Amino acid sequence: MIGRIRGQLVAIVGEKIMVDVAGVGYEIAMTPTGLADLPPIGEEVVVHTHLQVREDDLSLYGFVDSDSSSLFKVLLSAAGIGPKVALALLSTHTPNELRRAIVTEDAGALSMAPGVGKRTAQKMILELLPKIADAEAEVVSGSGQAQVRQALENLGYRSEEIGEVVTDPSDDVATQLKSALKQLGQS
Structure with missing residues (x-):
């Protein structure tokens, strides 16, 4: 849908940014780490995005790199993990730390994120381990x-x-x- 946005960074309010693209302001939720990696207000910014469509809401979630964006989408594929929890996981851990926690089945590390308890972490591991392990194998065996x-x-x-x-x-x-x-x- 909306996979990437390039435009002028207009504002940073809380954990959201406003990006002006041809006169249209896009409000995008980001992690604190992502916010820290942004250029100063007024500069051009490129944000990888995920559009979450719900019955009563359209929300954009943004990332400074495609790796975080891809992992966000993988996290959303787990039952019971919505965009806020996925964003909280990426706020608490780097993408590599998250992958490592899932592959090593470290529910304690995953449950450090707000909104993720031990049971949710264990369910995440169960659902995401095959997906993450396959992706890791591709990277290791790839070019x-x-x-x-x-x-x-x-x-x-x-x-x-x-x-x-x-x-x-x-x-x-x-x-x-x-x-x-x-x-x-x-x-």
């Missing part, structure tokens, strides 16, 4: 590009920066990583 992207994300680079420098899948992982770090250091 070296996925490993390089993951390494750069772990070093704090944003998806937009990474996409511009990770290009040659024929090189081994070490060569790709050195090249990417060199290019990122020059920008």
Whole structure:
């Protein structure tokens, strides 16, 4: 539906932002971490979004990277997990920490998020473990590009920066990583 919005950041109020796109203001709920990664008000911003459609409400949830957005959608696929709880999980943990908690079946870590009790965490693990494990297997068995992207994300680079420098899948992982770090250091 609305997968990404690019426009001028107009306001940040609480845990929501307002993005002006051609004269239309979009109100988007975000995590505190996502809010911290935004440019200053008045600058252009790109936000990956998920449109939640309910009988009486249309809500946009936004993320600064596609990884968080994808994981948000996976979290929503679990029974009993709505957008507010999924956002709370992503506010409490990074995407990698969430995946690790699910794969290692750490209900205690998941229940640290507001709105997630032990029972809900255990149900989440039961439902999401196959989905997360399959995705992790694809990353491990996939091209070296996925490993390089993951390494750069772990070093704090944003998806937009990474996409511009990770290009040659024929090189081994070490060569790709050195090249990417060199290019990122020059920008």
